[in-house]
Amino acid sequence: MKRFRLFKSGWGIIPIIIFLGIWEISARLNLIPGHSFFPPPSAVVIEFYYLTVNGVLGKSFLSSLIRVLIGFSIGSLAGLFLGILIGWNKIADKALSPILSLFYPIPALGWLPLLMLWLGIGEALPITIIFICSFFPVLYNTATGIKTVDKNYLQVARTLGASEREILTTVVIPLALPNIFTGLKLESGMAWRTIVAAEMVAIPTGIGALMMKAENLMRIDIIIVCLIVLAVMCLSFEKFFTFWETKLTSRWR
């Protein structure tokens, strides 16, 4: 039974191994036209090792990571706070929703030219971009989650003696968690996609900037290393929130 389970859990790795095998063979046998732009996975692994040892990858990764962590944390916290306010308080909803819905459709990268002029090229620029990218979706998912909590639960809590603040913290926010996590999960991955795009266009450091430099030097292997790092980070962030969502809500959903 245990062996069967091991086999089952390892099953997902097989298509990846086959894919890497085909990639390695076709690159080594020059089966693909323009093969000089198509390094085998082994070359990518070697380059990954060099980039790690000489610290280039670590430095770029760390720059991007710090930006994402700061921007995403502030953005999602602000989104969460304002989302709760809008979802819970009708006056706040009426006052803020029209303004926010005006800004919401603008893609985060659309702010880049304006922010370059306002903030200049520096750390504040990517952090602000990530802030915008995280803020709106978390805000809307949180507000929707709060608004869609069945009003009957609030009535029950009232008759049981709960104050409005207690109803919010003990009933409404816990019941809105699935929606809140949907926003956080989506945006944690999106933050990485956005930071790379911003670094490619406007910032000289970070994973995105490293990819642009590699493109200049036609170092496909470095670009692939960066893409893999990016994929792993998007996935890890999403998995982190999926883990907490499952832990907090799976038993009662």
Added chain:
Amino acid sequence: MTSIKLKNISKYICKDVNLEVGDKELLVLLGPNGAGKSTLLNIIAGLIDYEGSVLFDDQPVDRLPPNQRRIGYLFQELNLFPHLEVSANIAYGLKVQKKPPEEIKERVEELLQLMKIKPLASRYPQELSGGERQRVALARALANYPRILLLDEPMNSLDYRTSKYLRTEFKMLQKKLGITTLYVTHNFYEAEEMAERIVVLDKGRVEQIGTPPEIFFHPTAAVKDFIGAPNILTCDYAKRLSYGLIEVKCGDITLTVFSERDHIKKVAILPEDIYLSDNRPPGPEVNRVKGELVEIDESTSTVCCTVVTEKNSLKAKLPQEIFSGMNLKIGAEVWLVLALRKLKVITDDE
């Protein structure tokens, strides 16, 4: 405990409702959908604004928000908090009232025992059956030692057997706890089973107040429309057959009825509780009446047939499709079967 008075209450469909519920009384609010029953409960709980005045123990509570009225409210959908385990659901009211953890633990334990749900303590509501949820919701409503208990059609979603069992149990519990209770239902038989007094609401007004036999035997015109007009037979004599069973003679009809009292004055049964057959029904000759069909009223989806015997006249109501299958004409000889458990009696004492 607490008495309740409603003075000139108006809200939505409810117009100038005046009502009194005695201390420790179990009062049933009976009425069709949209009669204003739930509105009245919400007013008592303070969940909606209203005109008029609500008094608990002669003290107005109109300015008190719901969280200060000390009400236990069992909603129709129960609304157990899905994110909390059974024990946390029960403890909720105590926690928000900032009771010490030891007291909370003790009270939850006591209620788990009382409602016989101890093994369910660490389950989530979606892991419970309908009856179990009912018990948890009731335990939660009782946790804060409420002075009034409001129950809004709480048995609606349950199957007949479970709801009957829970009703009996609840009635005993209400007596034991001595808590003033308002129980809302649209089902007369449920009301009759639960109530000391029934208040019939119709279109937001109190239509009739009385004991279950009073309501059943002497319904007002509007109440008749809702619960139906019963066939009432006057008894000539009664003879006890065994404990609980009595044979009564009403003119030319002999019936067996359930009653703990001997001196039966009248027997009543609703037309929908009489089965009509075009041939002699199988089974013992108990509560079967042979007669002549003298009137057929097909004005609604059901057919109301009037059947006469030598000295009595009875109305039986049956679904249209069953009636058409029998191909009956005026003057036909028919048999009526009167459902034993649906026969109501009125005794000298009532």
